[in-house]
Amino acid sequence: MKKMKNEEESVVVAVEEHNIIIGESDINECGNDDDVVVLELALGECASTFRLEAAVCNHGFFMMAPNVWIPSTKTLQRPLRLLNPNSHHSRTTPTSLTVSIFHPPPPTCSLFIRVHGTHHLSPLHRQAILAQVGRMLRISEKDEKEVQEFQELHPQAKQRGFGRLFRSPTLFEDAVKSILLCNCTWTRSLDMAKALCVLQQELANGMVQNSNEGDLNTNTANGSERVKRKRSTKTSNEIKIESTLVEFGGKYSKSHVGDFPTAKELANLSEEFLEKTCNLGYRARCILKFAKSVDSNRLKLQELENMASSDKLYKALMKVKGFGPFACSNVLMCMGFYERIPQDSETIRHLSQYHARKNCNKRTSGAIIKDIYGKYAPFQCLAYWFELSEYYESKFGRLSKLPSSSYSIVTGSIAKNTHKPN
Numbered sequence: 001m002k003k004m005k006n007e008e009e010s011v012v013v014a015v016e017e018h019n020i021i022i023g024e025s026d027i028n029e030c031g032n033d034d035d036v037v038v039l040e041l042a043l044g045e046c047a048s049t050f051r052l053e054a055a056v057c058n059h060g061f062f063m064m065a066p067n068v069w070i071p072s073t074k075t076l077q078r079p080l081r082l083l084n085p086n087s088h089h090s091r092t093t094p095t096s097l098t099v100s101i102f103h104p105p106p107p108t109c110s111l112f113i114r115v116h117g118t119h120h121l122s123p124l125h126r127q128a129i130l131a132q133v134g135r136m137l138r139i140s141e142k143d144e145k146e147v148q149e150f151q152e153l154h155p156q157a158k159q160r161g162f163g164r165l166f167r168s169p170t171l172f173e174d175a176v177k178s179i180l181l182c183n184c185t186w187t188r189s190l191d192m193a194k195a196l197c198v199l200q201q202e203l204a205n206g207m208v209q210n211s212n213e214g215d216l217n218t219n220t221a222n223g224s225e226r227v228k229r230k231r232s233t234k235t236s237n238e239i240k241i242e243s244t245l246v247e248f249g250g251k252y253s254k255s256h257v258g259d260f261p262t263a264k265e266l267a268n269l270s271e272e273f274l275e276k277t278c279n280l281g282y283r284a285r286c287i288l289k290f291a292k293s294v295d296s297n298r299l300k301l302q303e304l305e306n307m308a309s310s311d312k313l314y315k316a317l318m319k320v321k322g323f324g325p326f327a328c329s330n331v332l333m334c335m336g337f338y339e340r341i342p343q344d345s346e347t348i349r350h351l352s353q354y355h356a357r358k359n360c361n362k363r364t365s366g367a368i369i370k371d372i373y374g375k376y377a378p379f380q381c382l383a384y385w386f387e388l389s390e391y392y393e394s395k396f397g398r399l400s401k402l403p404s405s406s407y408s409i410v411t412g413s414i415a416k417n418t419h420k421p422n
Helices: 044-048 052-056 123-137 141-153 155-160 171-180 186-204 263-267 271-278 283-295 301-306 310-318 325-334 345-354 365-376 380-396 404-409
Strands: 013-015 020-022 027-029 036-042 068-070 075-081 096-102 110-116 208-211 216-220 223-229
Touching: 036 123, 044 141, 052 123, 075 123, 096 123, 110 123, 141 155, 141 365, 141 380, 155 380, 171 186, 171 283, 171 301, 171 325, 186 208, 186 271, 186 404, 263 283, 271 283, 301 310, 310 325, 345 365, 345 380, 365 380
Parallel strands: none
Antiparallel strands: 013 020, 027 036, 036 110, 068 075, 075 096, 096 110, 208 223, 216 223
């Protein structure tokens, strides 16, 4: 990253990881009445293959809170974290601001990101927002190279503009959501993600705090403390995730949308409190241990991000409590390693129905996957998810046009007996 002389100067900030360039001409700050800053993210080499709708609405993570896809305007909305200048030492959590991401039609070769609730962002905060957007939407030279290589192997995917699997702004969120997918229905996965975001909002608002009173224990660096919820003056309808359906160019109507919690926010909670509050079941223990390992820096996520070998990364993740073969493969897929297809009951159903492999089960699925998807190496996951999204859309219609109230039905078990709407 280039050193900046002064945050307030007119400077060019290069974010090397995502090859994002911001300059004076790239930033428009709207009038004070709007409480919004607009950032422009040039797509560069990605412009020829990038479509926001295709880059978002291709994988179940886009349906999970705190993501909100707005079909009417083809806009992605969610909170993103500002940069914490003392992130390696501070015990505080960076502030979240809700952003709306919009891709104007050609010939515009940029994304526009409206950052709500502020009149001004320093260059460091702008950099943090754009880097998170770049990660979610896979906007980098490396990602573009892989998209083109995959589409050369898969002409149908090229025709549909498919090649970027949506992911979260952080590896921590991707990892926790991978745990939320394990051993439960899709509806419950969605509900658990929502509950965690509601909890984050309560934590951010001081409605949940460490206290010497209460019923739930938590272990902290200072010993055993207790956690309790503050009495809220808000109604139950106010404390929930709401889809804020706003026009991209219109006024932003603030909703009570919490961000996905950070490791720091979860680390001081008790297992019992987390399980009961978010209905996580056994996952509460796994997520809590994972959060504590990350927060204490015993598990260095940046080192995992920097690993170049998928085999070494898989082995490292398998050593982490709560990460079995499915979760590890899903995390690898989010990190851009597509060789291992995450296998669960949905995978077996897809192979049995879509490919008519009636003998498919846990024992035989590996060989069947190799037989079907081996020709797409090293992009087997991309080929699998292209098929899966095509199958869902044949039953439910375009995923990008579904209302959020219908997300819970997007599963193979329901699709089997569903006909595509007219």
